Amino acid sequence: MSEKNSLFILKDKIVEADDIITFKFFPVKGKMFSFIPGQFVNIYFLDDRCGEQGKPYSISSIPSDDFLNITVKKIGKFSGALHNLKIGEKVEISSPRGYFYPENRMKNIVFLAGGIGITPFYGIIKDYFNDKTDKNIFLFYSNKTKNSAAFSDNLDYLAENWPKLKIVHIFTRENEFNRINIKMLKKYLKNLDKKYYFICGSVGFVTGLWKELKENKVKEEYIRVESFY
Amino acid sequence: MKTIYLDYAATTYIDAGIFKKIAPYLKKNFGNPSSLYLIGRQAKVAVESARASVAKILGVNSREIIFTGSGAESDNLAIFGVAGTYSNKGKHIIVSKIEHKAVLESAKKLEKEGFKITYLGVDSKGLVNLAELKKSLRPDTILVSIMYANNEIGTIQPITKISEIISNFKKTKSYKLKAKSLTAALPLFHTDACQAAGALTLSVKKLGVDLLTINGSKIYGPKGVGCLYKSEDIKLEPLIVGGGQENNLRAGTENVALIVGFGEALKLAEKLKNKENKRLMNLRDYLIKNILKLIPHSRLNGHMTKRLPNNINISFDGIEGESLVLMLDKQGVSASTGSACTSSDLTPSHVLLATGLAPELAHGSLRLTLGRKTTKRDLDYVLKILPEIVHKLRKISSTTLR
Amino acid sequence: MKYKKIKKTKGDVISGDKYKEKSWVYSETVKDHFFHPRNVLLDDTHYEADGIGVTGSPACGDMMIVWIKVDKKSQKIKECKWRTFGCASAIASTSIMSVMVTENGGMDIKKAMNLKPQQILERLGGLPDRKFHCSVLGDAALREAIDDYVRKK
Numbered sequence: 001m002s003e004k005n006s007l008f009i010l011k012d013k014i015v016e017a018d019d020i021i022t023f024k025f026f027p028v029k030g031k032m033f034s035f036i037p038g039q040f041v042n043i044y045f046l047d048d049r050c051g052e053q054g055k056p057y058s059i060s061s062i063p064s065d066d067f068l069n070i071t072v073k074k075i076g077k078f079s080g081a082l083h084n085l086k087i088g089e090k091v092e093i094s095s096p097r098g099y100f101y102p103e104n105r106m107k108n109i110v111f112l113a114g115g116i117g118i119t120p121f122y123g124i125i126k127d128y129f130n131d132k133t134d135k136n137i138f139l140f141y142s143n144k145t146k147n148s149a150a151f152s153d154n155l156d157y158l159a160e161n162w163p164k165l166k167i168v169h170i171f172t173r174e175n176e177f178n179r180i181n182i183k184m185l186k187k188y189l190k191n192l193d194k195k196y197y198f199i200c201g202s203v204g205f206v207t208g209l210w211k212e213l214k215e216n217k218v219k220e221e222y223i224r225v226e227s228f229y
Numbered sequence: 230m231k232t233i234y235l236d237y238a239a240t241t242y243i244d245a246g247i248f249k250k251i252a253p254y255l256k257k258n259f260g261n262p263s264s265l266y267l268i269g270r271q272a273k274v275a276v277e278s279a280r281a282s283v284a285k286i287l288g289v290n291s292r293e294i295i296f297t298g299s300g301a302e303s304d305n306l307a308i309f310g311v312a313g314t315y316s317n318k319g320k321h322i323i324v325s326k327i328e329h330k331a332v333l334e335s336a337k338k339l340e341k342e343g344f345k346i347t348y349l350g351v352d353s354k355g356l357v358n359l360a361e362l363k364k365s366l367r368p369d370t371i372l373v374s375i376m377y378a379n380n381e382i383g384t385i386q387p388i389t390k391i392s393e394i395i396s397n398f399k400k401t402k403s404y405k406l407k408a409k410s411l412t413a414a415l416p417l418f419h420t421d422a423c424q425a426a427g428a429l430t431l432s433v434k435k436l437g438v439d440l441l442t443i444n445g446s447k448i449y450g451p452k453g454v455g456c457l458y459k460s461e462d463i464k465l466e467p468l469i470v471g472g473g474q475e476n477n478l479r480a481g482t483e484n485v486a487l488i489v490g491f492g493e494a495l496k497l498a499e500k501l502k503n504k505e506n507k508r509l510m511n512l513r514d515y516l517i518k519n520i521l522k523l524i525p526h527s528r529l530n531g532h533m534t535k536r537l538p539n540n541i542n543i544s545f546d547g548i549e550g551e552s553l554v555l556m557l558d559k560q561g562v563s564a565s566t567g568s569a570c571t572s573s574d575l576t577p578s579h580v581l582l583a584t585g586l587a588p589e590l591a592h593g594s595l596r597l598t599l600g601r602k603t604t605k606r607d608l609d610y611v612l613k614i615l616p617e618i619v620h621k622l623r624k625i626s627s628t629t630l631r
Numbered sequence: 632m633k634y635k636k637i638k639k640t641k642g643d644v645i646s647g648d649k650y651k652e653k654s655w656v657y658s659e660t661v662k663d664h665f666f667h668p669r670n671v672l673l674d675d676t677h678y679e680a681d682g683i684g685v686t687g688s689p690a691c692g693d694m695m696i697v698w699i700k701v702d703k704k705s706q707k708i709k710e711c712k713w714r715t716f717g718c719a720s721a722i723a724s725t726s727i728m729s730v731m732v733t734e735n736g737g738m739d740i741k742k743a744m745n746l747k748p749q750q751i752l753e754r755l756g757g758l759p760d761r762k763f764h765c766s767v768l769g770d771a772a773l774r775e776a777i778d779d780y781v782r783k784k
Contacts, residue, residue: 051576052588053691098745099774203763207749225747229763549692551718552665555656559666568718569692575761577692579690591718625671625722627696627714628689 005044005092005145006033008068010085016150019074020116021083022060022098024067028090029175032066037123040226042094043070043082050078058120058200058226059096060151062127068093071150073116092208100226106196110189110221112180114201115148117228121200122151129162138189140180142170142205180209182216192218200226232561233607237447237539237600238380238424239565244247244449246599251451254486262483263472272485279492286499287441287458288432295457296488300444301331301464302459306468306479307419307440310459311372312344313466318415319369324388325349325357326583329421332374333579349375353412353584354532355384359394366398370416371437377425377436381567381580381596382531383540385429388420392437409417414583417463423455427498428506428538437464443495445487449601450494482628501601509538509599516541516597516608523616530581530594539599542567544581544590547629548622553595556618562611567594583590589628657719658756664723669730672698673711680712682783684775686768693717693765694726697772699732701780707737714773720762724769727754732773740777746770 008025016022016069026032035041037059044054055078061069074083086089100120102109113119128135139159143149152169159167168188172178185192197207197213206227213223234242243251243256254275255489260268262276264550277291297303312322324336326348336346347365350358357375359422366373378385395418419440422431426443433441440463444455459465471480513536521527526546545553550566557564567578569592576582577591586594597611657665672678687694688735694717711721711729715722728751732738738746748766752758758766 051582099778203760207752210747210749220747220750221742221745223747224745225749226747227763227767229767306711547716549717549721552722555665555719575692587690588692592689592692624673625714627685627694627715628716630675630696630714 004095005042006030007090008093009090010087011067013085013087016071016214017152018148019083020071020148020150021074022069022071022150023082023085024069025059025069025091025093032068034063035096035099037062037127038120039096039098040100040120040193041068041070041096044094045081046090046092050081054092054094055079056098058100058123060119060122062123062130064130066126069117071119071122095194096228100198100200100224102196102198102224106135107134108195109138109154110185110195110197111137111141112199112201112206113139113141114180114199115143116150117199117201117205117226119200120226121198122155125155125158125165128164129158133164135164137165138195139165139167140170140185140188141167142172142180142201144173145171146174182212192216195222197223198225199223201228203227203229230561232563233603233610234563235597235599235603235607235611236563236565237603238598239448240446240452241600242602243451243490244494244497246496247450247490250493251486251490254489258485260485262485263474272483275485275489276483279488282492282496283443283456286431286495288434289458290461292476293458293461295459295478296483296491297455297457297475297479298453298484300329300421300442300447300455302468303442303444303455304329304331304419304421305335306457306465307442307459308332308339308372308374309468310465310478311417311419311463312339314464315371315415315417316344319367319371320344321367321370323347323349323362323365323370323373323375323416325351325374326520327351327355327357327381327384327580328374328376329377329380329423330480330579332376332421336374342543345581346371351384351569351583353581353586354535355382355530355584356532356535357386357391359387361525362391363394363398366395366416367524368402372415372417372419374419374421378422378429378537378582379531380424381578382542382584383424383537384532385425385537386420388436388438392418396437414462424537426495427502431499433458433460445491445494448494448498451487451490454484456491463561464627483610505601506538509603512603512605512608513539513601515543515605516599517543519608519612520615523612524619527619528590530584530586535599540604541597541599542594543597544586544594545619546590546593546623548619549625549626550592550594552622553593553618556616556622557611560614560618562614565596567596568592636760639700647711648654650754660754660756661719661723661758664726664755665719668722668738670710670712670726670733672714675714678712680776682778683771683781684777684779686775687717687773689716693721695721695767695768695772697729697769697776699773699776699780702737703741705737705757706740708709708732708740708743709737711773711776715769716751717765718762720758720765723755724751724766725772727751728769730757736771742781744774744777746773 012024014022040058042054048110057070060071260272262273277351417439421442441458446452513597530542550568581591684697698712713725751766
């Protein structure tokens with residue numbers, strides 16, 4: 001396993017939504033490493049404030065950036081400690097890892113994002129936009145309320161100006177369809193076939209949708225998952 | 230299959246004799262001690278009698294014993310009670326890094342509310358750093374809380390010595406403040422003695438403490454009851470307010486049955502103490518010696534001699550504790566581990582980590598604690614199956630590659 | 632149909648009749664794979680793997696190593712061996728994962744690359760919520776092994 005950690009310095013903190021902050025890190029030495037949007041890195045504090053263990057976070061920036069962004073929702077001790085990081089503080093970041101990204105052959109892609117599960121998709125979508133991809137992307141983005149939806153303004157702007165991207169927002173506390181479900185997917189996608197589904201969010205969110213898709217005859221090979229736990 | 234229970238530090242069975250004494254209070258003697266009529270008065274007598282009995286063992290006044298619902302509640306009452314009452318005199322509290330979570334979490338909560346907490350380090354055997362304690366005492370320190378004997382590694386703290394350090398500090402503080410009394414009142418000294426009860430002296434005078442926690446579930450009494458000794462000279466802000474029970478320090482209709490059980494359990498524990506200590510120490514040392522001999526790459530956690538008579542805590546290289554516990558369980562042996570897998574926040578034992586133990590060894594730790602029903606035969610059975618289990622787990626472990 | 636929200640309890644999956652003595656803290660399948668793990672690599676000194684994957688660390692409390700042998704023609708996983716430092720969930724997860732990728736003639740490596748922790752969990756009959764990461768680690772170790780094989784090719 002390539003466990004090469006490098007030192008990064010925090011240059012900016014951007015509040016995206018309730019309890020959600022994007023951290024902009026620059027490498028202390030050398031250039032930003034390359035990665036595939038959709039991958040994650042392990043973040044380590046330099047001291048033992050959360051023990052010695054690091055935690056994985058999806059990269060929300062794109063390879064052409066000279067910085068690395070992670071977008072963190074404050075849920076527990078580790079994410080809380082991240083939220084308390086001050087500008088100028090340093091952390092260790094691992095090399096990128098994971099396989100949660102569409103392959104070239106996949107033309108019709110459906111992203112199912114539960115809350116902070118949007119992070120890998122945000123990077124992927126931005127990168128596809130820059131590359132002028134020929135893929136068709138349908139994003140179903142579920143949040144409690146509009147205030148808790150990170151990146152929604154940017155995503156909506158992209159969708160309005162780029163026909164390849166379609167977005168359906170689901171606000172579980174406000175909408176008639178208060179969950180992403182097969183009925184909703186069928187309504188917007190017309191049929192479930194020949195599409196590649198990427199599901200990212202909490203374990204419950206991912207497992208639930210994975211089961212539903214399979215119960216509706218979507219094959220395992222058309223489904224990719226990444227669970228945040 | 231016979232089951233061999235070796236987790237007495239987690240909880241004990243209720244002694245049969247004590248159970249008999251409790252039973253009437255769950256049946257016909259159901260009175261509320263605050264009531265004026267006969268069965269109420271009888272209930273009151275039962276509670277006060279238990280209180281007197283506990284007070285006698287601690288060498289204090291009955292008024293100084295408060296019955297609570299658990300050791301955790303007593304710890305909370307001590308810490309939040311002192312913080313609430315004395316915060317105008319100072320907001321600094323000292324605890325050790327190896328305190329029970331009830332103490333640590335209370336301290337952390339106060340920290341969020343603006344109190345300053347010093348977490349004293351311990352050495353590799355779990356003994357509190359006394360030099361650090363001396364340095365940490367300051368004019369605004371209002372409480373020091375250090376547990377008497379640790380539940381995980383059994384290390385016994387020098388409570389009397391710690392009390393002297395605090396006392397000397399208070400004397401110099403008074404002198405500096407040119408106070409009227411010879412010694413200042415603060416900081417107060419609390420100790421969690423839940424594991425020490427039944428094995429070590431509980432004489433408050435000898436220990437030199439202002440507050441002391443005991444609970445029933447570790448001394449062959451019932452669960453759901455504990456007590457806090459609180460010196461008459463100090464005030465505490467109560468956690469639970471209402472009907473004024475326990476001298477306005479802990480509201481709620483007294484659980485007479487459990488209190489009676491607690492009183493009887495402590496009495497019995499004191500009576501059996503010396504004999505049991507001797508018996509258990511022999512068994513403990515026998516088990517430790519043989520485990521370390523039979524199983525390579527194993528190490529004892531905690532102090533060799535300043536250790537509870539019934540505590541064994543050993544780390545095994547290359548394997549993980551939950552697996553060990555479940556394998557032992559399959560063969561009838563009940564034990565516990567400091568591994569992360571068994572904690573709610575997925576971090577390994579804070580006590581083991583505080584002694585400087587590497588996390589993987591904390592994950593691979595096994596705690597065996599002996600009790601009144603433990604026999605040498607039980608331990609020989611453990612010595613027979615444990616090496617095989619460790620060997621089997623090491624064979625499938627990824628950290629023991631050839 | 633709504634998706635089921637997994638409750639935020641410590642959620643121990645208790646198998647068997649809760650009220651009889653036989654109930655256990657995990658499902659029967661987990662119990663089986665924990666006490667009788669399949670495909671453990673007892674001696675790695677002479678094993679010629681086509682791909683090796685490692686995840687976790689002892690400091691974390693879970694560490695797995697997975698060795699795979701791949702049939703060159705069919706690109707199916709012929710053998711999947713492993714070693715695990717970890718709890719019963721971790722051991723059972725890697726054990727059942729090794730069975731899933733080698734049964735019925737072996738799984739195609741592309742399909743195996745897309746093996747999900749959810750599939751491992753389903754096969755195990757469930758794990759307590761806080762043990763989810765054990766299935767993730769087993770899954771990740773397999774992917775590393777396949778990735779290693781593909782890179783070496």
